[in-house]
Amino acid sequence: MGLAIGGFHRSGTSSVTQHLAQSGLNPGTNLIGANEYNRYGHFEDWPPVTFHDEVLAAAGLDWASVTYNDIPLVERDREFIRGYCAEREANAPVWGFKDPRVCQFLGHWMDVVPSLKALIVYRSPAECSWSLYRRSVREVVQGTDRNQTSARFLTEPDHALALWVTHNEKLLEVARRFPERTIVVGHASFAAGRNLASEVRDRLGLDLEPADVADTFDAKAVTRAVAPLPVMNWELASAAGDIWDEFESLDTAGKGNFGHAAAQFSDDPTGLILTNALLTLQIGETRKLVDREFNHNKEKAAIKVARKLKRWPFSLFFSRSDKYRSLIDEILK
Incomplete structure (x- = not known):
């Protein structure tokens, strides 16, 4: 059966x-x-x-x-x-x-x-x-x-x-x-x-x-x-x-x-509501990534994460979101 x-x-x-x-x-x-x-x-x-x-x-x-x-x-x-x-x-x-x-x-x-x-x-x-x-x-x-x-x-x-x-x-x-x-x-x-x-x-x-x-x-x-x-x-x-x-x-x-x-x-006829929701999810997941990487090697992690954030899809949000720019500033500091 x-x-x-x-x-x-x-x-x-x-x-x-x-x-x-x-x-x-x-x-x-x-x-x-x-x-x-x-x-x-x-x-x-x-x-x-x-x-x-x-x-x-x-x-x-x-x-x-x-x-x-x-x-x-x-x-x-x-x-x-x-x-x-x-x-x-x-x-x-x-x-x-x-x-x-x-x-x-x-x-x-x-x-x-x-x-x-x-x-x-x-x-x-x-x-x-x-x-x-x-x-x-x-x-x-x-x-x-x-x-x-x-x-x-x-x-x-x-x-x-x-x-x-x-x-x-x-x-x-x-x-x-x-x-x-x-x-x-x-x-x-x-x-x-x-x-x-x-x-x-x-x-x-x-x-x-x-x-x-x-x-x-x-x-x-x-x-x-x-x-x-x-x-x-x-x-x-x-x-x-x-x-x-x-x-x-x-x-x-x-x-x-x-x-x-x-x-x-x-x-959501323009798609902006979902875009903003996905941005929020990406910020949260990026914070987790930063925390995990920093636990291993803080200096190398800062360089690695900063490079990642300059590439798609992060670059898209970097140009549009104050929240994301603030997050990047935090990381680079």
Whole structure:
């Protein structure tokens, strides 16, 4: 009995998979480890992650690309899906895999393997977007932005929300096509104590021994209180609201803690509100960088940080913000 766990990036699928793993689900044998963004681990098996990255690359895309189109598979891709599921089935009585990239491909997986079940996790578009913005700012500040992916979130208007919409539209399509093989759950209800292992056992037939959510979920590891998300393109906000409402209509727990998703947004036709919010995040992350560097070698750190602040994207804010110029003055002193 296999379970595919799908949810947009930063939707809490790691915590959900951790709970299911504690309840007897085998999430894979070659898992991505923990980092500062997922302190307990990602619970993602490398083979599906690598497979999805390769299919995206073949289409000229990556995990952060906005596309409303279906991404086609070739026969070699379908062979991978069949082989991966057969191997997992042979080695574990109750198994699953989790990867946010599967949002783009879950329908293909369900078509190729008729016995596969799906758990779809949705989370507030504002929460997901702010989480992506915070991570992107941190990577840009720390100089770890691979392939300028994080820079896209900071320079392309509404990029995080557009990704949320496109990924979750495709998950909704799966829920509509395969209602008997799919459970839709809001992460907010899981964080409030909803035992998903019990639902997966009772509704999808996986042989799990449900663990107590309080023993497997650290609420402090998930940010909840967020400001409204500034949005330039209000059509995206409306689309997100419609998706949110349909998710809640499919979720047996009913409405979550957020009401209609449109309430999570604020109108930002010029983009200046979001720009200022990202500037504030960058100043905070830069202060952390300065503190860390100064703990090692104060003189070298001052030179290193000053050079970094003269380059993009810092140079942009240096020219526009008194706060940023003041910060630089502090560092150079």
